[in-house]
Amino acid sequence: MTFNYPTADSEVVSLCAALIRIDTSNYGDPDGPGERRAAEKIMEWLDEVGLIGTYIESAPRRANVVIRIPGTDPRLPALLVHGHLDVVPADATAWQVPPFSGEVIDGYVWGRGAVDMKHMDAMMVALLREMTRSGTRPRRDLVFAWLADEELGGRYGAEYLVTEQPELFHGCTDAISEVGGFSIEVGGGTRLYLIDNAQRGLTWLRLTTNGRAGHAAMVHPNNAITELAGAISRIGLYEWPQQLTSTNLRFFEELCASYDLPFSDDHLDGIVHRLGSPARLVDTMLRHTANPTRFTAGYATNVVPECAAAVIDGRFLPGLEAEFLATLERLVGPRVHCEVIDREAALEVPFEGPLVEAMKDALRAEDPTARAVPWCLPAGTDNRIFARLGIRGYGFVPLRLPRTLDFSSMFHGIDERVPEDALVFGVNVLRRLLTSY
Ligand SMILES: [Zn+2]
Incomplete structure (x- = not known):
């Protein structure tokens, strides 16, 4: 099938690389770069397809972007899809490629944020642009949020929005974000996809x-x-x-x-x-x-x-x-x-219900051997902050990964990188989820 517009899978790699090239290192320092340039870039990308996001700075350069896409069925509760824009700092001397170069080498996008979590930020932009260009409406309202400051606790991001502008998330009962949805290969080549429904306190x-x-x-x-x-x-x-x-x-x-x-x-x-x-x-x-x-x-x-x-x-x-x-x-x-x-507090939400079923179905449609399993994330994410609004958060950034990649060491690690084809897999799974759920 051919389309007369760029699709999410054709844009996601370049969007991810472009976001990595914007240094959003979070030092917890008021003079740091903040998320402003990345948030402005997202506003620009949305604007190119005629979408107007809400741009919110909680402090100078600490920027967030939120946009609600109305669904066709107003009776259905809304789904929140969120990603953070900040990254942890990187010591360039230890890396094989400069950490903010966003280089694409040997099928991988390299750089700080490649898996934590500009990959998802890019998938969200790519899918929104595609849905808008193709005139696809989701069934339920989708609220997309790109957030500041997750790496240091979310004070300028999720926490600020939940406290100051909770109406942005009105009607949201569930959320997806980091860290989960990636595959690990086990006996006989079965791929387990770990969906985070619990987090340690x-x-x-x-x-x-x-x-x-x-x-x-x-x-x-x-x-x-x-x-x-x-x-x-x-x-x-x-x-x-x-x-x-x-x-x-x-x-x-x-x-x-x-x-x-x-x-x-x-x-x-x-x-x-x-x-x-x-x-x-x-x-x-x-x-x-x-x-x-x-x-x-x-x-x-x-x-x-x-x-x-x-x-x-x-x-x-x-x-x-x-x-x-x-x-x-x-x-x-x-x-x-x-x-x-x-x-x-620790977090644990049920691994059952329509959203969990929809995530499983979307994975199986793209990887027939996929087996979705619940897992407990060792650390916390912004999902724990959205839990204050009663939103059930899941870690679901779908990635089909090669067995050879030590994925867990990518987080905050040196030579952080993500396979290009995992990004394409991710948008294909998320497209199914966001348009059918
Ligand atoms: Zn993260």
């Missing part, structure tokens, strides 16, 4: 100890550093057990089935290690984690300081926060002062 803790300050040449039993280092070691070395929450259980039932194994907890560890590069990702979704990330103490070699401080990045599985905190408390011990400095 977050607890950041500051640990402090106070001891006796004094001359470091003396016998010194009450040393704040030694005391704190002990607690940090206990936490850092603790092996959190694998746990089957309801999402993890569903995931493992599917995984066992794809290896033709009867489901049993005993297979858990063995089966995870058969997965190759996705093993680390899957192993993380099964456990709490608590990693020491900062440690400060002391000011001179010959002085025992009076205090020491450390920070722990803790992540807990949905429904198990109390158990996680109780274990941490035990590991910290009675002589260390412990304070929660940030907390975010």
Whole structure:
């Protein structure tokens, strides 16, 4: 079939590369580049097909774009499709290609944001342009949002909009965004597509100890550093057990089935290690984690300081926060002062219902062997902020990936890149979903 207009699959690669070339590194610094240039580019791309987005700056250069496409059936609830425009910074010296070059080499689009998440931003633009050019109306209202500041918590993006302009999302009951919808290849070449319907929660803790300050040449039993280092070691070395929450259980039932194994907890560890590069990702979704990330103490070699401080990045599985905190408390011990400095709830939405069925159908139509499975994202996304409006968020950026790509290491990693044909696959799946659901 030929079309007399550019289709989404013919535009998505160049749109993605163009977005990568706009540096939107989020340093959390008011003088940083912000998302303005990327948001203006999206406004321009929409304008080219006669669409007028709403451009919202929450602070200088911290820009968001939202647009609602009215559906044909006003009785249906609206669907939110969102992506963030900011990226984490990149150290160019470690990369094979400059991280903001958006080069297309050997079938891959390279650069910071290629998978987190300018790929989806580009798919959203490409599909909107195609739907507008072809005169395709969705069944339900679609709200597309390109957001600022996700990488540092969404204060200038999702959080600002949800607080200041919630009417933009009126009628939205469900959302799709990062991180999910990508394939991992398992036994016999079956491709599992991991749809994120759960996210671990977050607890950041500051640990402090106070001891006796004094001359470091003396016998010194009450040393704040030694005391704190002990607690940090206990936490850092603790092996959190694998746990089957309801999402993890569903995931493992599917995984066992794809290896033709009867489901049993005993297979858990063995089966995870058969997965190759996705093993680390899957192993993380099964456990709490608590990693020491900062440690400060002391000011001179010959002085025992009076205090020491450390920070722990803790992540807990949905429904198990109390158990996680109780274990941490035990590991910290009675002589260390412990304070929660940030907390975010975990998220878990049902892996069933019309949207989940529509996502599965759209995947199967483009990849007949596709098997969609629920999974628990180790970290959080803007979906947790939209949950405050009662919106059920799923991670669904469909990508059919080659087995050789270590996808999870692309996120915030060096040489971040996405296969061109995965982008084309993505728009083909999303086209089906957005026009039929
Ligand atoms: Zn992201």
